[in-house]
Amino acid sequence: MANSLRIRLLWWLLVPLALYVFVTGKTEYDNARHTANLVQDNQLVASARMIAGEVEWSDGFLRVDVPPAALEIFASPYRDQVFYSVRVVGGPLLAGTPDFSPRRLPAPDVPDSYYTDLHGQQVRAVDIVRLMYDNGVARPVRVTVGKTVRSRDAMTQQLWRPQLVRQLEMIALAVALVCIGLTFELRPLMKVKDEVADRDPMQLEPIRVERLHTELRPIVDAINQCIARLGVQVAAQRRFIADAAHQLRTPLTLLGTQLQFARQQEGLNPALDEALAAMHRSNRSMVGLTNKLLLLAQAEAADNSQVAMESVDLVPLAMEVVEDLALLAQARGIDLGAELHGAAPVLGHRGLLQALIANLAENAIRYTGSGGHVTVAVRADADANAATVSVTDNGPGIPAESRSRVFEPFFRASTDTEGTGLGLAIVREIADAHHGEIALKSGEGGKGVHIAVTFPCATPK
Ligand SMILES: Nc1ncnc2c1ncn2[C@@H]1O[C@H](COP(=O)(O)OP(=O)(O)O)[C@@H](O)[C@H]1O
Ligand SMILES: [Mg+2]
Incomplete structure (x- = not known):
């Protein structure tokens, strides 16, 4: 099985294709994740800016009224949890969850995005700092909005999956086409196989196959040359048998005549005569055998169209x-x-x-x-x-x-x-x-x- 042309070709095709799909799949996944992160960060920044815009002085105190719209932009079917906190830097919490661990203070109005853990969940958070002025003294207010990453993950998958599926479909198609194509393209080779397998042992004509691929032709040519050499060899061997039988006939005939002559001598010892008679019989059967060998050689030559009809x-x-x-x-x-x-x-x-x-x-x-x-x-x-x-x-x-x-x-x-x-x-x-x-x-x-x-x-x- 390991030597099957089909499997070997599939290996040649599948290994590079799988590598290609792996590398492009990884790049595409990174791109999809990047896009999803961007969309998510934009939402977080928009929400944080909206909340920061609502911070105001009231009776000498900083106050904030978080508008519902600032949280509604996160609405999605993936039930992400949204957290926020508004805190005067170095001062009291104005609104939201107190659990956000404070990060480095970003420059005013420059959003800072980061990942953090909240209640055991991964949360993407954005910090934004707004400076509130009190008689010329700036009081930085930090607004942090965070959100679990479920919808971000879902979006990554939505962007990435169809591409992956398409590439896997392409591989499956390639595999199917290789299998079908090979079955079709190997047919001439199977015909050559049938041609060779169905032959009589002594059928020494060249193999003829129509519409053979250029790549396969040298193989068939080589087999044909081998058959031709075999034919020459077989013919030489036949000629040798025929020649040997032919050469044997003369001395055997001569021997027969000499035996006959010997038996005609007068006063022959009966035991000797018996022996000569036996020799004469053996001689006759040897003549018969050589004649038949010669005939068989002639018949074989005729079977190979070497005799005029x-x-x-x-x-x-x-x-x-x-x-x-x-x-x-x-x-x-x-x-x-x-x-x-x-x-x-x-x-x-x-x-x-x-x-x-x-x-x-x-x-x-x-x-x-x-x-x-x-x-x-x-x-x-x-x-x-x-x-x-x-x-x-x-x-x-x-x-x-x-x-x-x-x-x-x-x-x-x-x-x-x-x-x-x-x-x-x-x-x-x-x-x-x-x-x-x-x-x-x-x-x-x-x-x-x-x-x-x-x-x-x-x-x-
Ligand atoms: N007409 C027949 N009747 C009975 N047996 C036969 C007959 N023809 C052939 N045979 C058998 O077939 C065998 C092969 O025949 P053949 O090739 O002519 O060889 P051979 O006659 O030299 O033995 C013979 O040995 C014989 O047993
Ligand atoms: Mg016979």
Whole structure:
């Protein structure tokens, strides 16, 4: 999660934004508090001046009548408490609360604002001094008006809160936009992921994604270059296997001939003859294996479009295979039949298609016991624009649990017969190279094997 692009981007966005909101929020709070203080102080000064204006001489004594208007200017829904005191400096209290602790004496008519505590509450107070003259002698009268700070606090909040809320809304919007925007902008990347994830292991074409961001293109280009290098490597390896198989054929053939020659010598010790015969059998199976390896390499090359394709009719091709295998079938007591009518042209490689049919038919003949039936059939389906070649037998069949694996190279479901395990791997490779679909099921009456390969027709109508 910590490595999520979304979360990392959000961090990049949220941390500076939060810092910005904190700093501006603090400044805005200070500004709002300053404005509220100013408004409050103006009210206090106005009230103090109004009261001071009412101080007068009466019968040689200083008197004051506090006008109601001087206190009404503080009316607000926040129920602030207002205190005042009018005192002759160094003399008696003329009106109001006596509890204001005296402060330094300000210059006459210059208001002095300060905070103080009164009855356990914070109070903002303003002092104003008015000089009253008695026969040329000045008597300073100090008027103090104080007020709790509830309405001032409320005003600060009213000035500051909406700005804060707007900024928090902006952050929330930015977060939402980053999340939505990323989801949209990451789609091409997800497409690249799908492209790569859905691939066959041997699909080595470059990745193609339309409308890819400039920033992502180098990544895809790098992957494509890697795929290209892999392709070269795979091709080299295939060529190596094909070359090795090809090189092995000559000495193996030579060895076979030499073994045969050795066995024809007169007066051969029977034990030696037995050994030579065994060597000859091993030699034959090695020739078979190299031939199949070569064929598999050719089929893989064809699957990678490295072999020229032509229009090939499956019907005569199957006929040739049936004729080639007739002797083997006869030797094994198998009734080999063919259902070959009309024409079934497909686009492909003649030798490989013949090998495909031969491998299927050979398997059917070899795994079906004596007295069995094997049928090779080719059908063209004009509606589906497809041609199907199928081989059906009534032998032992392939157990259900092995069916998904018989097409893997070197997998053999039964080991009591000779074989390489490459036959069906070759069939699958050739089918893939010709865009064919393989279907494997039980033969007639649930017995034996029915394998059908369906190819697209060469001449679409
Ligand atoms: N017609 C069939 N009837 C029964 N089993 C079969 C048939 N075709 C193939 N198989 C099974 O599938 C396995 C793989 O076949 P294949 O790839 O041709 O290898 P191989 O024939 O060399 O063993 C065989 O070992 C065999 O067990
Ligand atoms: Mg086989």
